Amino acid sequence: MSILVNKDTKVIVQGFTGKEGTFHAEQCLAYGTKIVGGVTPNKGGQTHLGKPVFNTVKDAVLQTGATVSMIFVPPAFVADAIMEAADAGIELAVIITEGAPVKDMMFAKMYAIKNGMKTIGPNCPGIITAQECKIGIMPGMVFKKGNVGLISKSGTLTYEGANQVCNEGFGITTAVGIGGDPIIGLSYKQLLPMFEEDPETEAIVMIGEIGGDLEIQAAEFIKKNITKPVVAFIAGQTAPKGKRMGHAGAIVSGSAGTAKEKMEALEKAGVHVVVSPAEIGKKVAEVLKK
């Protein structure tokens, strides 16, 4: 089992024929993801990577029955692409694009919610159900099948965390990179209950960072609703205030959004908080062997 995506999930790629779209779609196909086609306006009717290209998402959905879209279009067009997907009845959009304007995301996310479409990202590595379905840009070989769910704002910390869990002899059910922008789609609070319900998942790793309060919301949610053990790391304990640390959303403004505040809230909620990401694997092993 897994959450959100599995080996049967039908995926289309928006921005299919571009450089990034092509490279990563090829990698996903090699991993076994059921990519059934793609969308590039004005290239409808062509074949790319052996799959059909459509002019619109509506056409693609109609012809292929896809339910998930992986989005690689340039940042200026990303809101349009998300809204087109929502309008066409896509159920989940995975937005890889980095540098989407915040205002655009405000509108795009509201429209997605109105149409019942879930979103992941933007500026994220995507989602992977180990050894079944990779929708994103993560190195597939890191993720071995297992019993740990993973949610992370950071791409490379997703790989780091998954790698450690696998090196300890465990594996991953599904890993979701939710992205580090100020406005993102699915977050801890929406993903945690999915892992709670997934019978295969026995422990959950959550990786957060400075900025915003999603981790605080998660802590409150965990306290009330999550019975499975959660291991957490919050990046940026040593980050200075008022400085943006790479991710658009990773900034301590005033005294809000510090790592310390988030770690304390999670600890109070019974989460196993580690001080260094180097301890994630060991902590998961400890928790699962209990």
Place this chain on the structure above:
Amino acid sequence: MNVHEYQAKEIFSKYNVPVPRGLLATTVEEAVENAKKLGGNIWVVKAQIHAGGRGLGGGVKVAKSIEEVQKYASEILGMTLVTHQTGPEGKLVQKVYIEEGVDIADELYLGVVLDRAKEMPVIMASTEGGMEIEKVAEESPEKIIKVAVDPTIGFQGFHGRELAFGLGLPKEQVGKFIKFASALYRVYMENDAELIEINPLVKTGSGDFIALDGKMGFDDSALGRHPEIEAMRDLSEEDSDEREASEYGLSYVALDGEIGCMVNGAGLAMGTMDTINYMGGTPANFLDVGGKANAQTVAKGFEIILKNKNVKAIFVNIFGGIVRCDRIANGILEATKLVDVHVPVVVRLDGTNAKEAAEILQNAGIKNIITASDLGDGAKKAVLAAKGEL
């Protein structure tokens, strides 16, 4: 990206947000000339730097004669202004804004920012004008009125009334305030602002509202569609190392520790700093080489890290996903040719093509390079190397 007060007020004016009349000067002569052009008998001479707290630092002076304008302009131009936001090194003042005096009856606060929890803009107003809003939020949060505006409906009358009545304004001023707040919301949305602050927002003796100060920050991701705002960028206000790094696709922030860090991914970069700290060392910088790292960018990264004389060791921590480790290894070799890497470099490469990378480094046989097996091992070795114990 941030702009100066005079630039923020230029933008405000376009949207009919009232501001005092003012003129920018870069020399004392120009300052005097501007004061004469503005007329009147009271002027304010204001240092233009990207930092708050200018008044307390001596960067804002009220002049009651042309002679005083000359005196204050000559004091402020060329001074190194230190405020709680500039850091102890302060900022050189290269421009002053000469503004007409305003009849101040009361000082308020008005700001617009993104409410990340609600995912929409929030307008914040307070009767505690002139005070730092973070302090007000801490000491008396009830004095801040927050009204979130759903952008799909935009700023409505009820938003304005909630703010105006919340501030306890007399009824003849409610309409004027709503008009002001509505215009400011438009400034925020139409320019892809990240933050607007007017502190203080002045109520004049005649009951009008005017933006005495103005601060604006913009969403960097949206600058492409606002060339007129991008043209306002003042490079002298930005950290030169951070800027140089960004030109090479690197994201860099200087810190005050001893171990230089070169990492791929912002989260892992912060996690690496945290791990160094956890192992008893101190990070000298945040550096994310991004998803397109190559030999050239890695060399540039070394160069920027080594500009900092506090650096006693470097920790290269790469988990290859899109970034291939062999490219990073080649980058390290290239860098050692281009830059004099005089401190020990601990290298941990994992993920895509890690094996090839390890071979490249081994075959090169460069002294100073210490390989590490994982993140924890690498951080430990970097801490020891910085202490000269490895």
